[in-house]
Amino acid sequence: MKQYINKYYYGDYGEAKNGAADITANGHHKHEWPLWEVFIRSKQGLDHKHVGSLHAADAQMAIENARDVYTRRMEGISIWVVESKYIHATNPDEAASLYDPANDKAYRHPTFYDLPDSLTHI
Amino acid sequence: MQASTNLISTTDFLLHLADNALIMGHRNSEWCGHGPVLEQDIAISNIALDCIGQARNFYQYAARLMGEGHTEDSLAYLRDERAFRNCLICELPNGDWAQTVLRLYFFSTYQYFLFQQLQHNSDAELAGIAAKSLKEVTYHLRWSSEWVIRLGDGTEESRQRILQALDALWPYTGELYTPVAYESVGEADMASIQTAWLDHVKAVLEEATLSMPDMGWMQQGGKTGIHTEHLGYILAEMQFLQRAYPGAEW
Numbered sequence: 001m002k003q004y005i006n007k008y009y010y011g012d013y014g015e016a017k018n019g020a021a022d023i024t025a026n027g028h029h030k031h032e033w034p035l036w037e038v039f040i041r042s043k044q045g046l047d048h049k050h051v052g053s054l055h056a057a058d059a060q061m062a063i064e065n066a067r068d069v070y071t072r073r074m075e076g077i078s079i080w081v082v083e084s085k086y087i088h089a090t091n092p093d094e095a096a097s098l099y100d101p102a103n104d105k106a107y108r109h110p111t112f113y114d115l116p117d118s119l120t121h122i
Numbered sequence: 123m124q125a126s127t128n129l130i131s132t133t134d135f136l137l138h139l140a141d142n143a144l145i146m147g148h149r150n151s152e153w154c155g156h157g158p159v160l161e162q163d164i165a166i167s168n169i170a171l172d173c174i175g176q177a178r179n180f181y182q183y184a185a186r187l188m189g190e191g192h193t194e195d196s197l198a199y200l201r202d203e204r205a206f207r208n209c210l211i212c213e214l215p216n217g218d219w220a221q222t223v224l225r226l227y228f229f230s231t232y233q234y235f236l237f238q239q240l241q242h243n244s245d246a247e248l249a250g251i252a253a254k255s256l257k258e259v260t261y262h263l264r265w266s267s268e269w270v271i272r273l274g275d276g277t278e279e280s281r282q283r284i285l286q287a288l289d290a291l292w293p294y295t296g297e298l299y300t301p302v303a304y305e306s307v308g309e310a311d312m313a314s315i316q317t318a319w320l321d322h323v324k325a326v327l328e329e330a331t332l333s334m335p336d337m338g339w340m341q342q343g344g345k346t347g348i349h350t351e352h353l354g355y356i357l358a359e360m361q362f363l364q365r366a367y368p369g370a371e372w
Contacts, residue, residue, distance in 0.1 A: 033159070054161050057272070064265060065161035088327050 035084040037063040040068075040076035048080050056081075133184050134304035136248070137197065141208035143255075144288045145196055146229055147173030148356055149216055158219055165265060169226070173259040203354050204349075210344040213292035213353040220273050220283035222349070225265035225291055234296040234317045237303035239310035242334065266369060267326045274330025281331075288327075288335060293325075296340025305345075314319045344359035 033055040039048035051070050056062035071079070090098060098114040102108070150170035156164025181194035211229060216222045239260055242250035273280040299316035322335050343349065365368055 053158060056161065060268065061272075064268075065165065067261075068165040069161055072164075072168065 006091070022059060033057050036066075036081045037084050038062075038066040039080040039082075040066070040070055041078040041080075042076050043074075045076075048078065053084060059083075128307075129187060131212065131304040132307050133187050134244070135307035136180050136184035136187070137205075138304065140176075140177045140197070141185060141206045142212055142229075142233075142336050143173045143180065144177035145206070145208045145212040145243060145353070146226075147171070148360055149212065149214075150222070150226065152216055153222065158263035163258035166222070166257060168261050168290045169265070170257075172258060172262065176255045176258070177256070178249070183247055184250065195364065203349055203357060205347060206349065206353060206357075207272040207345055207347060208353075209294070209297050210341055210350055211298065211357060213344070213350060214291070214294065215352060217287060217290065219269075219282065219285055221290060223269035223273070224284060224287040226359040228271050228295050228298065228323070230259055230266055232315070233321050234263050235311060235315045235322075236308070239315070240308055243309055246305075253365050270332060271325055274327070274332045284330070284332065288332065292335045293339065293341050296337070297342045298343060300340070302345045316319060 002024045025057055026048055034057075035053055036056055036059075037053050038051050038067045041048045054062065054065050059081060062083075063079055072077070094104045127238065147170045150166050150173060153163065153166045154170065155163065157166055160213060177198070179193055181197045185192040185194055185197055195357070209229075211225060214221075216223065216225075237252040237256040241249050243249040243252065273284040276282075299312055299319050301312040305312065327334055
């Protein structure tokens with residue numbers, strides 16, 4: 001397909017004159033970097049919480065990008081990243097069969113036990 | 123007399139450190155909104171802010187020693203080109219991404235080894251600023267060295283670009299570790315910084331499958347106020363507002 005729009009990047013400014021390679025060379029889009037899901041553990045937090053996603057070429061870059069994008073305001077002290085394609089999820093169309101059956105099983109909640117008064121924090 | 127001479131070289135040295143960080147930060151900040159991808163745009167902008175933060179600390183301390191109404195703003199915005207003491211490599215144009223990350227790598231490696239020594243300086247305030255900055259610089263070094271490796275050991279085009287950057291920047295690297303008189307204030311062993319710098323660069327270039335250039339002739343002059351034509355343009359843009367509207371606040 002013929003490319004009608006020349007995309008210039010700031011750092012490439014003026015390079016066309018000097019014969020440097022055009023970033024849009026070959027007229028096709030460069031492959032996008034893969035997507036990664038980011039999990040951050042805050043200082044008080046016990047578990048890593050999903051905070052968002054980002055693009056990166058590899059795991060190392062994903063961790064650094066996560067540091068730069070998601071921990072700028074002291075949000076965390078530990079970062080996990082996992083490539084999004086390795087996340088397997090339930091299908092929303094199956095929600096009814098997966099989750100609704102738990103609706104009428106009140107006996108699964110531990111609310112039928114009498115606890116001694118001396119037990120606190122439960 | 124002795125004391126005032128010492129004071130002059132201390133402020134000279136502080137201004138040198140501050141100017142390095144300010145001009146480097148300004149150059150990196152030019153990428154803000156123009157980074158190759160969103161995440162790297164944020165990364166380089168973060169680094170720019172780190173540099174400007176370091177500059178502020180050094181300027182504030184210098185202003186206090188200098189007295190006579192100097193402030194961090196007057197030192198950054200109201201000194202002319204010949205009074206700036208930054209290394210030439212800081213003021214060079216960004217070029218492409220390869221030149222920007224390679225320049226940051228060369229500069230961060232120098233800062234890293236310098237600040238490691240400065241953090242033990244007999245001047246507690248200088249030592250404190252160096253120790254605080256060292257944490258930031260350690261990350262800049264890690265981030266930029268990985269980019270150098272990625273580009274050198276990447277595609278044919280990325281390799282071509284980092285090779286061009288290496289050619290363009292190399293003659294400006296010698297000035298980093300070649301001391302001028304006022305740098306004695308740092309109490310740093312510059313010869314060991316040179317050795318450490320060269321070793322580090324050699325290892326990273328090797329990992330990037332690039333070979334170390336010959337030492338060759340090195341540019342110098344920035345540390346004593348003799349600059350390239352590029353600094354004037356930076357200052358024109360950076361200082362315009364304060365000079366046109368003195369004391370402007372918003």
